Amino acid sequence: MRIAKDNRNLPKQYYRSELKRCPHCHWKLKRWATLWRKYLSTLAGRFHVFSQGYRCANSDCPEPEAIYRSTEAETLSVPGCSYGIEVIVEVGYQRFWLQRTIQEIHGLLKERVLISERQILNLLAHFLALVRAGQPAKVAQLRAHWQKLGGLVLSIDGMQPEKGTPALYVVREVQVDVTLMAEILETADHQTLATHLLEPIKAWGLPVKGIISDAQESIRLAVAQVWPDQPHQNCQFHCLKEAGRPAFEADRALKTRLKKKLRGGLNRARQAIQALSETDPYRPVLLKYVRYLRFTLLVRSLPPFELGGLRMVQQLTLLEASLGRAQEKGGIDCCAA
Ligand SMILES: [Zn+2]
Structure with missing residues (x-):
């Protein structure tokens, strides 16, 4: 799915040649034309970027046609890509x-x-x-090393954001951790995988000791076709993630329930606390608790091990204990949640 972007009123960034004078005749360079411009999404925001081309202003220059550009602008992204x-x-x-x-x-x-x-x-x-x-040079360099190790150990991974869209397939050598192949494939039947990903590696003539993948059917068949006698193992990370899925789903449900329960009460409590007099000594303390509670609502989950629901329970337990102590110490007689 393409995301419609509003390109109106984006801040403009102009990039100019770092060279100010002609390297051939030392005349001052003059702006000649915009070489390219694009809307660029970066982690710091979105910009309308212009790369300005410069030429020598001297009509007797030995290289009057030479164009000088900003090297910085060329390193902002890659051609055909609108992300930094x-x-x-x-x-x-x-x-x-x-x-x-x-x-x-x-x-x-x-x-x-x-x-x-x-x-x-x-x-x-x-x-x-x-x-x-830089890969062909690297592969040539590593060839002797792989031979010493007795051959390649390959991991094959397919990534597809939605069903029916092309998928990105990546083959890596796991002993030295380099990417050997990476292709976006429109179809992912085993013959396509064998032809585009595996056969080129086989053609290097290095022995293959084993293959690891998530055991997707087409990968399994492609490997069996190209390296019928080599062991093909399930990726442990994928297995662990799959095994942890029921726990992760249960935790997600817990998190949703807790959030729902907390949100209404939290808003009411905040309004009540904000209505307290500015000079009330409990007001800043209680507002701090509200901030902590809001922070607790933002806890993230990441399968298989970072379980947001459980972390919320931990943080709420700490908060409850702290509120209890505060009540004993300072006689706070209202509870934020
Ligand atoms: Zn010149």
């Missing part, structure tokens, strides 16, 4: 270092950047293209 490079890196980091799913990354990122799950997938493809740019 730091958004691309953030998405890649969340996915491949923190093992978050596209839905989870979307949940974390959507408050900072206007983005859809489909666009996150595109950014992952850009990220992997950047990573892969």
